Amino acid sequence: MRSFFKAYKDILVYHDYGPLLLFWNVADLANNRVLWMSYGEALDGGNEWAYFQYCLYFVVALGMLFSLPNIRSCSRFVGTYLLLYIFSTTRFLVNVFSDPEFAAGEVGRSIVVTSVYFTLWVWIYVKMRVEIMHKDLRG
């Protein structure tokens, strides 16, 4: 049982993030609402703020995709993406806890999914930064 969990720990510590980031990035771009919704539609629904947010996500995700071979630049985009993620998640949580109507939906599911995604991005970012540090130290 112990070796079973150790195998998972080893996957997290030693396995590379590159392919995961590539596929996740492509999926994220394809899933972005900017591609499937016009600004007019967002304006009609009163979601123009969310539309801008998705635009930002889209730009950062594109930057991530094109800078994937250069770890230093890519880590900056991942960091920005993470900050955007923190921003939107905090905004969502503040809305959940301050607005009872907002909290009526599938909040629990959203929080769980967001937590997992957040852990994923933190893991990728930490791995990248640690790799950059070791590269710098080796010269």
Added chain:
Amino acid sequence: MDKPTATAALVAVVTGAVSAGAFKFYEFILNQKREVQKEEKAEQALYRDDLIKRVEKLEEERDEHLQQIIDLMTEVAGLKVEVGYVKRENEILKLKIDAMR
């Protein structure tokens, strides 16, 4: 800017600043570890260089001593031959003295 947006922006900025600081600190720790490793390696290299010098010196001395032994053995061999001749001459002289008596 509404309250949730302001809060979210503040949290994002603070998180960014804290994580940047944490990474700087981790970098500092790694640097320190690296410096200690470098010092240890330098000490080991110093000890190794000293050992190499000592081995070289001992090998030179061994070669010199081997040459001295070879010279001495040659000399001893020459002396053995000489002693053999002297012994034989001595025997001849003894026989000559006996014959004269």
